[in-house]
Amino acid sequence: MKQIRGKKYATLRTVPSGGARHGFELYFVCQNVEGLDPGTYHYLPLKHCIEFLNPIDKVSDVLASSLCDQLWALKANVILYFSYVPYRTEWRYGHLAHRIALVDLGHVGENIYLASTSIGLGTCGIGACVTSICDEMFELDGENEFILYSQPVGKVNPEDFAKEKSFYEFVEKEGL
Template sequence: MSKETLKNFLKADAFEELKQIETDQDKELPQPAVQKSCPASPKLIDLVSADAFECGSMSILDSLKFRKSRRVFSEDTLTIEELSYLLWSAQGVKKIVNKGYATLRTVPSAGARHSFETYLAVLNVEGLENGIYRYLPLEHKLLFLYSDTDLADKLNSAVLNQKFVSNSAVTFIWSTIPYRMEWRYSVASAKLIAIDAGHVCENIYLAAESINAGTCAIAAYDQDQMDRLIGVDGNNEFTIYLAAVGKVK
Protein backbone atom coordinates (compact mmCIF):
# COMPACT_ATOMS: atom_id res chain seq x y z
CA MET A 1 0.00 0.00 0.00
CA SER A 2 1.44 3.37 -1.01
CA LYS A 3 1.62 6.26 1.46
CA GLU A 4 -0.95 8.11 -0.63
CA THR A 5 -3.35 5.16 -0.55
CA LEU A 6 -2.91 4.92 3.21
CA LYS A 7 -3.70 8.60 3.66
CA ASN A 8 -6.82 8.27 1.53
CA PHE A 9 -7.94 5.30 3.61
CA LEU A 10 -7.64 7.35 6.79
CA LYS A 11 -9.48 10.37 5.44
CA ALA A 12 -13.26 10.78 5.31
CA ASP A 13 -13.44 11.33 1.54
CA ALA A 14 -15.22 7.99 1.11
CA PHE A 15 -18.33 9.49 2.69
CA GLU A 16 -18.63 11.94 -0.21
CA GLU A 17 -18.36 9.01 -2.62
CA LEU A 18 -20.92 7.13 -0.52
CA LYS A 19 -23.52 9.77 -1.31
CA GLN A 20 -23.37 8.75 -4.96
CA ILE A 21 -23.59 5.01 -4.34
CA GLU A 22 -26.67 2.85 -4.05
CA THR A 23 -25.80 0.63 -1.13
CA ASP A 24 -27.25 -2.80 -0.49
CA GLN A 25 -29.34 -1.19 2.22
CA ASP A 26 -30.69 1.26 -0.37
CA LYS A 27 -31.48 -1.70 -2.63
CA GLU A 28 -33.41 -3.26 0.28
CA LEU A 29 -31.30 -6.40 0.12
CA PRO A 30 -31.45 -8.68 3.18
CA GLN A 31 -29.36 -7.59 6.12
CA PRO A 32 -26.53 -9.89 7.21
CA ALA A 33 -27.02 -11.73 10.49
CA VAL A 34 -25.62 -10.05 13.59
CA GLN A 35 -24.01 -13.32 14.68
CA LYS A 36 -22.63 -16.33 12.85
CA SER A 37 -24.73 -19.45 13.07
CA CYS A 38 -23.64 -22.46 15.12
CA PRO A 39 -22.86 -25.91 13.74
CA ALA A 40 -25.26 -28.78 14.28
CA SER A 41 -25.14 -30.17 17.83
CA PRO A 42 -22.96 -27.36 19.17
CA LYS A 43 -21.00 -27.73 22.39
CA LEU A 44 -22.06 -24.64 24.34
CA ILE A 45 -20.56 -23.45 27.60
CA ASP A 46 -22.54 -21.26 29.98
CA LEU A 47 -20.97 -18.00 31.10
CA VAL A 48 -21.65 -15.95 34.21
CA SER A 49 -24.41 -13.41 33.62
CA ALA A 50 -23.56 -9.71 33.75
CA ASP A 51 -26.13 -9.37 36.54
CA ALA A 52 -24.09 -11.77 38.69
CA PHE A 53 -20.59 -10.34 38.25
CA GLU A 54 -18.71 -9.89 41.50
CA CYS A 55 -15.36 -9.10 39.87
CA GLY A 56 -14.34 -5.82 38.32
CA SER A 57 -14.90 -3.59 41.33
CA MET A 58 -12.11 -1.13 40.48
CA SER A 59 -13.40 2.33 39.62
CA ILE A 60 -13.30 3.51 36.02
CA LEU A 61 -10.99 6.32 37.18
CA ASP A 62 -8.44 3.85 38.55
CA SER A 63 -8.75 1.62 35.48
CA LEU A 64 -7.89 4.61 33.32
CA LYS A 65 -5.03 5.65 35.59
CA PHE A 66 -3.34 2.23 35.66
CA ARG A 67 -4.20 1.00 32.16
CA LYS A 68 -1.16 0.08 30.07
CA SER A 69 0.03 -2.70 27.79
CA ARG A 70 1.28 -5.63 29.83
CA ARG A 71 3.38 -8.45 28.40
CA VAL A 72 4.35 -10.29 31.59
CA PHE A 73 1.73 -12.61 33.06
CA SER A 74 1.63 -14.84 36.11
CA GLU A 75 0.71 -18.52 36.02
CA ASP A 76 -2.54 -17.80 37.84
CA THR A 77 -5.66 -19.15 36.22
CA LEU A 78 -8.30 -16.80 34.87
CA THR A 79 -11.67 -17.73 36.35
CA ILE A 80 -14.73 -18.37 34.20
CA GLU A 81 -16.39 -15.37 35.84
CA GLU A 82 -13.46 -13.15 34.87
CA LEU A 83 -13.56 -14.45 31.31
CA SER A 84 -17.32 -13.85 31.19
CA TYR A 85 -16.75 -10.31 32.41
CA LEU A 86 -14.09 -9.62 29.76
CA LEU A 87 -16.24 -11.01 26.96
CA TRP A 88 -19.28 -9.04 28.03
CA SER A 89 -17.18 -5.87 28.41
CA ALA A 90 -15.89 -6.18 24.84
CA GLN A 91 -18.98 -7.37 22.96
CA GLY A 92 -21.85 -7.81 25.39
CA VAL A 93 -25.33 -7.27 23.98
CA LYS A 94 -27.48 -4.86 25.97
CA LYS A 95 -30.45 -4.68 23.61
CA ILE A 96 -31.60 -6.25 20.33
CA VAL A 97 -33.20 -3.75 17.97
CA ASN A 98 -34.39 -3.38 14.38
CA LYS A 99 -36.39 -6.62 14.49
CA GLY A 100 -33.30 -8.60 15.46
CA TYR A 101 -31.01 -7.17 12.76
CA ALA A 102 -29.02 -4.87 15.03
CA THR A 103 -27.68 -4.86 18.56
CA LEU A 104 -26.71 -2.24 21.08
CA ARG A 105 -23.60 -3.42 22.89
CA THR A 106 -21.11 -2.42 25.54
CA VAL A 107 -18.98 -0.82 22.80
CA PRO A 108 -20.00 1.65 20.09
CA SER A 109 -20.08 0.70 16.42
CA ALA A 110 -20.85 2.73 13.32
CA GLY A 111 -24.56 2.35 12.66
CA ALA A 112 -24.64 -0.44 15.27
CA ARG A 113 -23.27 -2.74 12.56
CA HIS A 114 -20.78 -4.60 14.81
CA SER A 115 -18.83 -6.46 12.14
CA PHE A 116 -16.76 -8.56 14.56
CA GLU A 117 -16.78 -12.13 15.80
CA THR A 118 -14.79 -12.91 18.95
CA TYR A 119 -12.66 -16.05 19.10
CA LEU A 120 -10.60 -17.20 22.07
CA ALA A 121 -7.35 -19.14 22.21
CA VAL A 122 -7.65 -20.55 25.71
CA LEU A 123 -4.51 -21.65 27.53
CA ASN A 124 -5.21 -21.14 31.24
CA VAL A 125 -8.87 -20.61 32.09
CA GLU A 126 -10.69 -22.35 34.93
CA GLY A 127 -12.69 -25.35 33.74
CA LEU A 128 -11.87 -24.92 30.04
CA GLU A 129 -9.62 -27.21 28.05
CA ASN A 130 -6.96 -25.63 25.88
CA GLY A 131 -8.37 -24.85 22.49
CA ILE A 132 -10.29 -22.45 20.27
CA TYR A 133 -13.71 -21.08 21.20
CA ARG A 134 -16.13 -18.51 19.76
CA TYR A 135 -18.20 -16.12 21.82
CA LEU A 136 -21.93 -15.99 21.11
CA PRO A 137 -22.95 -12.49 22.28
CA LEU A 138 -26.67 -12.98 21.69
CA GLU A 139 -26.77 -15.93 24.09
CA HIS A 140 -23.75 -14.87 26.21
CA LYS A 141 -22.29 -18.35 25.82
CA LEU A 142 -19.10 -19.90 24.50
CA LEU A 143 -19.07 -22.22 21.51
CA PHE A 144 -16.31 -24.82 21.77
CA LEU A 145 -14.65 -25.30 18.38
CA TYR A 146 -11.73 -27.66 18.99
CA SER A 147 -9.02 -28.61 21.47
CA ASP A 148 -5.31 -28.42 20.68
CA THR A 149 -2.47 -29.54 22.95
CA ASP A 150 -0.01 -27.63 20.73
CA LEU A 151 -2.00 -24.42 20.80
CA ALA A 152 0.67 -22.35 22.57
CA ASP A 153 3.26 -23.16 19.91
CA LYS A 154 0.84 -22.56 17.04
CA LEU A 155 -0.26 -19.28 18.58
CA ASN A 156 3.34 -18.18 19.06
CA SER A 157 4.12 -18.89 15.42
CA ALA A 158 1.00 -17.10 14.19
CA VAL A 159 1.88 -13.92 16.12
CA LEU A 160 5.41 -13.86 14.68
CA ASN A 161 7.08 -15.14 17.86
CA GLN A 162 5.78 -12.52 20.25
CA LYS A 163 6.37 -15.01 23.03
CA PHE A 164 4.31 -13.28 25.72
CA VAL A 165 1.19 -14.39 23.84
CA SER A 166 1.87 -18.08 24.47
CA ASN A 167 2.22 -17.27 28.19
CA SER A 168 -1.20 -15.63 28.40
CA ALA A 169 -4.30 -17.17 29.98
CA VAL A 170 -6.36 -16.37 26.90
CA THR A 171 -5.91 -14.50 23.65
CA PHE A 172 -8.87 -12.67 22.19
CA ILE A 173 -8.89 -12.97 18.39
CA TRP A 174 -11.31 -10.68 16.60
CA SER A 175 -12.35 -11.41 13.07
CA THR A 176 -14.39 -9.11 10.89
CA ILE A 177 -17.18 -10.01 8.52
CA PRO A 178 -16.89 -6.93 6.28
CA TYR A 179 -20.30 -7.27 4.65
CA ARG A 180 -22.04 -6.44 7.92
CA MET A 181 -20.60 -2.95 7.55
CA GLU A 182 -20.58 -2.82 3.73
CA TRP A 183 -24.32 -3.49 3.57
CA ARG A 184 -24.85 0.07 4.82
CA TYR A 185 -21.58 1.93 4.29
CA SER A 186 -20.06 0.42 1.14
CA VAL A 187 -16.75 2.16 0.32
CA ALA A 188 -16.56 3.83 3.74
CA SER A 189 -16.59 0.49 5.56
CA ALA A 190 -12.85 -0.11 5.90
CA LYS A 191 -12.31 3.08 7.87
CA LEU A 192 -15.26 2.31 10.14
CA ILE A 193 -14.23 -1.28 10.81
CA ALA A 194 -10.74 -0.13 11.81
CA ILE A 195 -12.17 2.48 14.17
CA ASP A 196 -14.57 -0.04 15.72
CA ALA A 197 -11.69 -2.45 16.42
CA GLY A 198 -10.13 0.17 18.66
CA HIS A 199 -13.35 0.58 20.62
CA VAL A 200 -13.51 -3.15 21.33
CA CYS A 201 -9.91 -3.57 22.42
CA GLU A 202 -9.90 -0.54 24.71
CA ASN A 203 -12.77 -2.09 26.66
CA ILE A 204 -10.58 -5.17 27.16
CA TYR A 205 -7.79 -2.96 28.48
CA LEU A 206 -10.03 -1.29 31.03
CA ALA A 207 -11.88 -4.44 32.06
CA ALA A 208 -8.66 -6.44 32.42
CA GLU A 209 -7.13 -3.74 34.59
CA SER A 210 -10.15 -3.86 36.89
CA ILE A 211 -9.64 -7.57 37.69
CA ASN A 212 -5.88 -7.43 38.34
CA ALA A 213 -5.15 -8.73 34.87
CA GLY A 214 -3.27 -7.21 31.99
CA THR A 215 -3.48 -7.20 28.24
CA CYS A 216 -1.48 -6.22 25.20
CA ALA A 217 -3.06 -5.55 21.82
CA ILE A 218 -1.51 -7.21 18.78
CA ALA A 219 -1.76 -5.98 15.21
CA ALA A 220 1.25 -7.87 13.79
CA TYR A 221 0.53 -11.49 12.93
CA ASP A 222 0.65 -13.95 10.04
CA GLN A 223 -2.74 -13.49 8.38
CA ASP A 224 -3.02 -16.97 6.85
CA GLN A 225 -1.88 -18.78 9.99
CA MET A 226 -4.25 -16.87 12.23
CA ASP A 227 -7.21 -17.32 9.90
CA ARG A 228 -6.53 -21.07 9.78
CA LEU A 229 -6.24 -21.21 13.56
CA ILE A 230 -9.77 -19.86 14.03
CA GLY A 231 -11.15 -21.61 10.94
CA VAL A 232 -12.21 -18.67 8.74
CA ASP A 233 -11.89 -18.32 4.98
CA GLY A 234 -9.73 -15.17 4.94
CA ASN A 235 -12.05 -13.41 2.51
CA ASN A 236 -15.62 -13.15 3.74
CA GLU A 237 -14.26 -13.32 7.28
CA PHE A 238 -10.71 -12.73 8.47
CA THR A 239 -8.68 -11.89 11.57
CA ILE A 240 -8.26 -8.18 12.23
CA TYR A 241 -6.98 -7.73 15.80
CA LEU A 242 -5.81 -9.66 18.86
CA ALA A 243 -5.27 -9.08 22.57
CA ALA A 244 -3.44 -11.43 24.95
CA VAL A 245 -4.74 -11.41 28.52
CA GLY A 246 -3.31 -12.85 31.72
CA LYS A 247 -3.24 -12.23 35.44
CA VAL A 248 -0.70 -9.63 36.56
CA LYS A 249 2.56 -11.08 37.88
Protein backbone atom coordinates in the same frame (compact mmCIF):
# COMPACT_ATOMS: atom_id res chain seq x y z
CA MET B 1 -25.92 -7.65 24.10
CA LYS B 2 -28.27 -5.14 25.63
CA GLN B 3 -31.11 -4.79 23.13
CA ILE B 4 -32.28 -5.75 19.65
CA ARG B 5 -33.69 -2.92 17.48
CA GLY B 6 -36.29 -3.67 14.82
CA LYS B 7 -36.64 -7.17 13.44
CA LYS B 8 -33.02 -7.96 14.29
CA TYR B 9 -31.89 -4.87 12.29
CA ALA B 10 -29.42 -3.83 14.96
CA THR B 11 -28.08 -4.99 18.28
CA LEU B 12 -27.01 -2.64 21.03
CA ARG B 13 -24.04 -3.85 23.03
CA THR B 14 -21.47 -2.80 25.59
CA VAL B 15 -19.35 -1.13 22.88
CA PRO B 16 -20.49 1.52 20.41
CA SER B 17 -20.47 0.64 16.70
CA GLY B 18 -21.11 2.80 13.61
CA GLY B 19 -24.71 2.07 12.56
CA ALA B 20 -24.74 -0.68 15.23
CA ARG B 21 -23.17 -2.96 12.58
CA HIS B 22 -20.73 -4.74 14.94
CA GLY B 23 -18.60 -6.09 12.12
CA PHE B 24 -16.47 -8.23 14.39
CA GLU B 25 -16.49 -11.70 15.85
CA LEU B 26 -14.48 -12.66 18.90
CA TYR B 27 -12.53 -15.93 19.04
CA PHE B 28 -10.01 -17.05 21.62
CA VAL B 29 -7.50 -19.68 22.57
CA CYS B 30 -7.13 -20.55 26.23
CA GLN B 31 -4.60 -22.42 28.31
CA ASN B 32 -4.39 -23.00 32.06
CA VAL B 33 -7.93 -21.78 32.66
CA GLU B 34 -9.88 -23.68 35.30
CA GLY B 35 -12.95 -25.36 33.80
CA LEU B 36 -11.98 -24.79 30.16
CA ASP B 37 -10.09 -27.30 27.99
CA PRO B 38 -7.14 -25.88 26.04
CA GLY B 39 -8.40 -25.09 22.57
CA THR B 40 -10.21 -22.65 20.36
CA TYR B 41 -13.45 -20.93 21.35
CA HIS B 42 -15.96 -18.47 19.86
CA TYR B 43 -17.98 -15.84 21.74
CA LEU B 44 -21.71 -15.65 20.93
CA PRO B 45 -22.75 -12.09 21.83
CA LEU B 46 -26.50 -12.54 21.35
CA LYS B 47 -26.55 -15.34 23.91
CA HIS B 48 -23.60 -14.03 25.92
CA CYS B 49 -21.97 -17.43 26.01
CA ILE B 50 -19.01 -19.20 24.48
CA GLU B 51 -18.84 -22.23 22.20
CA PHE B 52 -15.98 -24.70 22.15
CA LEU B 53 -14.58 -25.15 18.65
CA ASN B 54 -11.57 -27.48 18.69
CA PRO B 55 -9.04 -28.87 21.15
CA ILE B 56 -5.37 -27.93 20.68
CA ASP B 57 -2.60 -30.37 21.67
CA LYS B 58 0.31 -27.96 21.89
CA VAL B 59 -1.13 -24.50 22.50
CA SER B 60 2.26 -22.75 22.64
CA ASP B 61 3.21 -23.80 19.08
CA VAL B 62 -0.05 -22.56 17.62
CA LEU B 63 0.12 -19.29 19.49
CA ALA B 64 3.74 -18.58 18.59
CA SER B 65 3.20 -19.03 14.88
CA SER B 66 -0.03 -17.03 14.87
CA LEU B 67 1.58 -14.09 16.71
CA CYS B 68 4.83 -13.76 14.73
CA ASP B 69 6.82 -15.52 17.46
CA GLN B 70 6.14 -12.81 20.03
CA LEU B 71 6.91 -15.25 22.81
CA TRP B 72 5.94 -12.98 25.69
CA ALA B 73 2.32 -13.38 24.59
CA LEU B 74 2.39 -17.14 25.15
CA LYS B 75 2.23 -16.63 28.92
CA ALA B 76 -1.32 -15.29 28.70
CA ASN B 77 -4.18 -17.51 29.82
CA VAL B 78 -6.54 -16.27 27.16
CA ILE B 79 -5.53 -14.95 23.76
CA LEU B 80 -8.34 -13.06 22.07
CA TYR B 81 -8.50 -12.89 18.28
CA PHE B 82 -10.87 -10.48 16.54
CA SER B 83 -12.13 -11.26 13.07
CA TYR B 84 -13.76 -8.80 10.67
CA VAL B 85 -16.81 -9.68 8.56
CA PRO B 86 -16.64 -6.97 5.84
CA TYR B 87 -20.18 -7.53 4.51
CA ARG B 88 -21.74 -6.36 7.76
CA THR B 89 -20.37 -2.84 7.38
CA GLU B 90 -19.96 -2.67 3.59
CA TRP B 91 -23.65 -3.09 2.67
CA ARG B 92 -24.42 -0.12 4.91
CA TYR B 93 -21.40 2.17 4.43
CA GLY B 94 -19.85 1.22 1.06
CA HIS B 95 -16.32 2.58 0.67
CA LEU B 96 -16.47 4.18 4.14
CA ALA B 97 -17.03 0.78 5.78
CA HIS B 98 -13.40 0.28 6.64
CA ARG B 99 -13.14 3.60 8.45
CA ILE B 100 -16.09 2.60 10.63
CA ALA B 101 -14.72 -0.89 11.19
CA LEU B 102 -11.29 0.23 12.35
CA VAL B 103 -12.70 2.80 14.75
CA ASP B 104 -15.14 0.19 16.06
CA LEU B 105 -12.37 -2.29 16.75
CA GLY B 106 -10.44 0.40 18.61
CA HIS B 107 -13.41 0.78 20.94
CA VAL B 108 -13.62 -2.97 21.50
CA GLY B 109 -9.90 -3.22 22.20
CA GLU B 110 -9.97 -0.33 24.65
CA ASN B 111 -12.86 -1.98 26.49
CA ILE B 112 -10.72 -5.11 26.85
CA TYR B 113 -7.93 -2.94 28.29
CA LEU B 114 -10.36 -1.37 30.78
CA ALA B 115 -12.03 -4.64 31.76
CA SER B 116 -8.69 -6.42 32.19
CA THR B 117 -7.24 -3.64 34.32
CA SER B 118 -10.36 -3.47 36.47
CA ILE B 119 -9.87 -7.09 37.57
CA GLY B 120 -6.10 -6.86 37.99
CA LEU B 121 -5.13 -8.52 34.71
CA GLY B 122 -2.96 -7.28 31.87
CA THR B 123 -3.51 -7.11 28.13
CA CYS B 124 -1.67 -5.78 25.09
CA GLY B 125 -2.90 -5.08 21.59
CA ILE B 126 -1.20 -7.19 18.93
CA GLY B 127 -1.32 -6.00 15.34
CA ALA B 128 1.43 -8.41 14.30
CA CYS B 129 -0.72 -11.50 13.99
CA VAL B 130 -0.41 -13.71 10.91
CA THR B 131 -3.82 -13.58 9.28
CA SER B 132 -3.54 -16.84 7.30
CA ILE B 133 -2.46 -18.88 10.34
CA CYS B 134 -5.10 -17.29 12.57
CA ASP B 135 -7.79 -17.91 9.95
CA GLU B 136 -6.84 -21.56 9.74
CA MET B 137 -6.96 -21.83 13.52
CA PHE B 138 -10.60 -20.70 13.59
CA GLU B 139 -11.59 -22.19 10.22
CA LEU B 140 -12.29 -18.83 8.56
CA ASP B 141 -12.21 -18.44 4.77
CA GLY B 142 -9.94 -15.36 4.80
CA GLU B 143 -12.24 -13.40 2.49
CA ASN B 144 -15.70 -13.12 4.02
CA GLU B 145 -14.17 -13.26 7.47
CA PHE B 146 -10.58 -12.93 8.62
CA ILE B 147 -8.60 -12.22 11.78
CA LEU B 148 -7.01 -8.80 12.05
CA TYR B 149 -6.20 -8.09 15.70
CA SER B 150 -5.31 -9.97 18.84
CA GLN B 151 -5.13 -9.27 22.57
CA PRO B 152 -3.60 -11.70 25.06
CA VAL B 153 -5.10 -11.38 28.56
CA GLY B 154 -3.53 -12.78 31.69
CA LYS B 155 -1.99 -12.28 35.10
CA VAL B 156 0.93 -9.82 35.15
CA ASN B 157 4.19 -11.03 36.66
CA PRO B 158 5.67 -8.16 38.76
CA GLU B 159 9.18 -9.14 37.60
CA ASP B 160 8.18 -8.29 34.07
CA PHE B 161 7.81 -4.63 35.02
CA ALA B 162 11.53 -4.49 35.81
CA LYS B 163 12.39 -6.08 32.47
CA GLU B 164 10.17 -3.55 30.70
CA LYS B 165 12.16 -0.68 32.31
CA SER B 166 15.52 -2.10 31.27
CA PHE B 167 14.20 -2.75 27.77
CA TYR B 168 13.66 0.98 27.25
CA GLU B 169 17.07 2.03 28.66
CA PHE B 170 18.49 2.03 25.14
CA VAL B 171 16.08 4.83 24.24
CA GLU B 172 17.63 7.14 26.85
CA LYS B 173 21.22 6.05 26.10
CA GLU B 174 20.86 6.68 22.42
CA GLY B 175 18.92 9.92 22.88
CA LEU B 176 16.01 8.63 20.81
